[in-house]
Amino acid sequence: MADGHEQMTIMGAGWRIMPRNWAARTGMTAFDRRERSAAWMLCAPTALLMLALLILPTLAVLALSFTDAELGVREFAFLGLDAYRDLFTDRAFLGAFRNTAVYVALVAPASVILGLILAMMIEAEVRGRAFFRSVYFLPVVSLTVAMASVWQYLMHPSFGPMNLVLKALGLPSVNWLGSSDNVLVALALIGIWQAVGFNLVLFLAGLTAINRDLYAAAEMDGVRSAWSRFWTVTWPMLGPTTLFVVTITMINAVKVFETVATLTQGGPSKASEVLLYTIYKEGFVYLHIGVASAMAIVFVGVLLVLLLIQTKVLEKQVHYS
Amino acid sequence: MTLQTLSFSRVLRLGLLALGAAIIVFPYVFMLSASLKPPEDVFSASLSLWPQHLAAYENFTKALTRIPMLRILFNGALVCVVIVVFQIVFALPAAYALAKLNFPGRGLLFGLVMLGLLVPIHAISIPLYAAAQISSLLNTLAVLIIPFILSVFAMFLFRQFIKAMPDELIHAARMDGLSETAIVWRIILPNAWPAASAFAIFSVVAHWNDLYWPLITISKTQLATPPLGLLFFRSAEVGDDYGALMAATLIVTLPLILFFLFAQRLFIEGVTMTGLKG
């Protein structure tokens, strides 16, 4: 039609005035430039902080880890990878590694499973839900150092209520914090006590987010028992939540410090020396900042490995809908 | 659905929950009970909760005077509040840029945020301590605050939250003539309130509880935060005066618990939100 042909010609002429690749040649429009400078301005303070508080310190720790530097001493030697080799043959460090592993193995599974079971029980309750949730959450908002002191009283071998209860039940009393065989278990009990409430709240959120229709569909499909319901609907749907809870719990367990520093200071006989406490002692009590830095790098390495394992292995099995 | 009746399974469930609750609460009960007891009662190894002789006055006085308890509580509160404010002030603009703006270096910055999530303060405490020592900042309140001003967790959380906000909100603001900075404080902050309060709670609890950093940077009792103050109290106390120690722990634990009881929903929603985005 005549109209259309005219339009095409005008458009064609227009294109000849402006080169087609104008935008591509300048790289960006004025709008993009404005956005870019605004973004940089917004990020500048944080970027500077990151440099000063994160990047430089991390590089410094990395550098220090290869030396045998000591705080207050001028000279230090560059040891290179020997620093790490020495670390991994140091019995004390390996002991700390083992203790932390045992602690995590005691705290993580127990607090996750207990958190899940309690969350399922609370979720089935309609009336008392908020009450129980708050009660179980109390330890999370209580000062760790303070509650550790309370547990020290509770666990006192002679007049601590825990042993008094055991005696009343006719069971032998336990030397909780004073025996190198029991101390990790005692600390783990405190750790579980403090972590359950947090996991519970997370699981509760995950449970209430499950589409109710799935349970109705399962019922119609003939899924009768609570056990089948759990494996058919609840467990698969909780996948992302479970992944998160396990990750957080393990990472927090690896970072255990307050209870050890308050109650046992690594004892008795180094039975409760955990990674962070050892780093603290080496670096700030013995002032061996070179060694402590190497330990810190290993510590970060452990956290990284934990995170990677869980992201890779578990994410395959987690079903995001 | 249908109203709940008292079936056997429900009674069992309630019973187990109550038992669990009792175990959870058991330390608090004994903490309170021991704080009222004189040493003889504590050592008497009886399970009775009520003391033979009321020593509340003595215990609490010791708790408040052996160390400058009120000052220490104030330090803790001040440090936590200042930290949170600075954290949000620094993190929010950057989170907005990461979430909604396009600029070279965005990927790098986000990568650094993820890196920062991996590196806890403990790992980099040595150089930070050395820097503090060199700049004579040890034993000041500033040293308790400055290293924590940067919070990559805040940046991560806010970024996720802001990403979910509709773009139209920001386009409308731009058409109204707001600069990007104004957008952050006038538009984003009010709408990101749930994320901000969730993060604030998380940060306050974490820093109120922190022992590691105050332990290495503070040696003067006057400047201690509650965890450190409690450690000083323990070493100042001669012998096993558990009564006084329990009184001290009670005083130190009470503020956050009261805050929690008043703002329960805020806490629970905060934890839930960090869980959903994490």
Next chain:
Amino acid sequence: MTPALVLRNLVKFFGAQSILQDISLEAAQGELIALVGPSGCGKSTLLRIIAGLERADKGSVVLDDVDVTDLRAADRDMAMVFQSYALYPHLTARQNIALPLAMRRLNSFERMPLIGGLTPATREKRAAIMRDVERTANALRITELLDRKPAQMSGGQRQRVALGRAVVRRPKAFLMDEPLSNLDAALRVHTRAEIVALHREAGVVTIYVTHDQEEALGMADRVAVMMGGRILQIASPEAIYHNPDHIDVASFIGSPKINLLPGHVSDGTVIHAGRPLKAGLGGSDRKVTIGIRPEHLHLTTDVTQHSISVGLNRLEFLGSEVIAHLTDPSDGSGLIARLQPGEGHTFRDHTTLQASASTQHVLVFESDGGRARADDNHGRGMAHHAA
């Protein structure tokens, strides 16, 4: 033949609020009954009570002559299709459809992922299940989707998998809770016919809940209109449409909505704005409401004995029909008339026209909402007539 599904006097409360008030219904074998009504009328609750997912406070549910009122849903042998499809997100389509068969034919040991399939007997059972799944998938044309998970499917595809899961079991009844409402309009019309075909092929009673009255009319053998926890009328689609028992039924069914005009009965004649519209109604002089469907309102320029004056606001040309937006000058209310594509060319906006309807299309409702029928003594039509 005994009815397939009987509901007797079902009552349900939520606290002090009444959700269902005395619901009774009989459905024959192979019948598709649509439960239609506005949101909150209790239709979903009723469906869940039939399914066994909720309990009624009073009344009974009888399926194939067996009282299932006290049986849990898993024991009733009914299948349900949910509005949200409720597919298990972590299972493939194949596993989703197989699950109800696995739950019924395999015991808990045989269902275990690896060790369950060891004995030859179990393997044969599992193979039989897979054959049934594939047969159903073929019928629904979703065979190529069988190994996908719900997240990898479109809404329409998920819906067919949900249908497959319900159909594969050959249950005694199908229950459907607004299965089409999450689909876009074009897909809805297409899938409607498929559901009816599936229902016919299975030959079992189906209760279909929807808020879309067009869906209900198009699919059902009988339509039950529910409001406020009661069934106002249950009848064939034609009867519901042309012969409603209650003004709420007439208003809810039909799009565009039925025109309602105020009127009164004088000496047995229904009068609106001074014009007699219908004669032969019994009873005393009283106020009534007159209902005329848009397609029955005939517009002309000539005045007749039974016509009323209306003002024409504008004509909407919609392709297959023309909609006339009118104003009734007697009270200023709006009316709508539906015209054929050819009609209305001569009409001008903002002129006065004459509207009339033939007597059988003038519906009269008493002040309590019940239908007044000609030659009825106060014909109140609140009874549930099965047409």
